Amino acid sequence: MTAPLLDLRGLSVLYPGEHGATLAVDNVSFTLRREKLGIVGESGSGKSTLGRALLRLLPQARITAERMTFDGMDLLSLPERAMRHLRGRRMSMILQDPKFSLNPIRRVGDQVAEACRIHLRCSRAEARERSLAMLEAVQIADPRRVYHLYPHEVSGGMGQRIMIAMMLLPEPDLVIADEPTSALDVTVRLQVLRILDRLVTERGIGLLMISHDLNLVRNFCDRVLIMYAGRVVESLPAADLERARHPYTQALLAAQPRIGGDRSPLKVPERRADWKEPIGPQP
Numbered sequence: 407m408t409a410p411l412l413d414l415r416g417l418s419v420l421y422p423g424e425h426g427a428t429l430a431v432d433n434v435s436f437t438l439r440r441e442k443l444g445i446v447g448e449s450g451s452g453k454s455t456l457g458r459a460l461l462r463l464l465p466q467a468r469i470t471a472e473r474m475t476f477d478g479m480d481l482l483s484l485p486e487r488a489m490r491h492l493r494g495r496r497m498s499m500i501l502q503d504p505k506f507s508l509n510p511i512r513r514v515g516d517q518v519a520e521a522c523r524i525h526l527r528c529s530r531a532e533a534r535e536r537s538l539a540m541l542e543a544v545q546i547a548d549p550r551r552v553y554h555l556y557p558h559e560v561s562g563g564m565g566q567r568i569m570i571a572m573m574l575l576p577e578p579d580l581v582i583a584d585e586p587t588s589a590l591d592v593t594v595r596l597q598v599l600r601i602l603d604r605l606v607t608e609r610g611i612g613l614l615m616i617s618h619d620l621n622l623v624r625n626f627c628d629r630v631l632i633m634y635a636g637r638v639v640e641s642l643p644a645a646d647l648e649r650a651r652h653p654y655t656q657a658l659l660a661a662q663p664r665i666g667g668d669r670s671p672l673k674v675p676e677r678r679a680d681w682k683e684p685i686g687p688q689p
């Protein structure tokens with residue numbers, strides 16, 4: 407079997423603070439191959455911190471791990487210059503809201519083309535052509551018109567697809583998608599998921615999908631890690647979620663609305679002291 411794209415052992419992330427430190431990620435281990443791996447957990451469970459730690463985008467935090475490698479490279483000891491080369495070029499992050507990621511005073515096409523020029527070192531003309539082709543690939547109907555628009559002139563769904571086009575142009579091997587569809591309506595959400603799915607199945611990237619939506623991850627991903635209070639408490643194939651053994655995972659499943667399910671009020675999980683204890687084989 408080929409080496410995993412990502413190999414994490416004992417990753418912890420601590421945010422120092424005046425009123426005490428926060429251990430946002432607590433001894434997390436997993437591997438990621440060229441597959442769709444979902445990370446699910448409630449707000450504050452450490453999902454985004456984990457994603458950002460992989461890209462070393464947390465200057466204020468203390469990141470420690472026994473092992474944290476990407477394609478065999480030690481992410482903890484890699485010099486910042488080499489890390490900058492990896493970011494965007496081989497490891498990309500798609501965030502929830504394009505409004506915060508696109509520069510409001512530059513045309514969207516120029517921003518996409520710039521990503522292309524920086525990472526692929528191509529000419530202006532080539533960057534423009536590649537950008538238009540990628541905008542088309544993320545199903546933007548009239549890429550030549552959209553190219554000249556400013557971020558405030560595009561809808562949320564279109565902005566998200568523009569961000570995705572920008573992240574995908576350098577053909578990264580790993581995409582970390584942090585709630586990539588939660589700001590989108592159902593149809594656009596499906597389009598975006600289809601694009602991400604094709605990247606995994608056709609281009610063979612590894613996708614880390616961070617979400618609080620258990621149903622989405624269950625239907626979309628190959629494997630799921632459940633996070634609670636900074637820890638991965640259970641890890642299982644998405645198809646086996648119904649057979650989850652961890653009480654937290656079971657509580658999350660019981661709180662999901664279902665079409666055709668009984669019409670009694672959904673159960674609000676009651677926190678239990680034993681939820682922090684992992685169960686089952688650890689990844």
Ligand SMILES: Nc1ncnc2c1ncn2[C@@H]1O[C@H](COP(=O)(O)OP(=O)(O)OP(=O)(O)O)[C@@H](O)[C@H]1O
Pocket residue numbers: 421423428429430447448449450451452453454455456466618
């Ligand atoms: N920059 C920061 N400084 C200090 N503490 C932080 C910082 N960012 C996050 N935290 C804390 O780390 C913990 C994990 O937060 P994180 O945002 O990673 O969780 P999350 O699961 O992604 O939540 P959400 O789904 O709401 O985005 C929380 O207790 C949060 O308050």
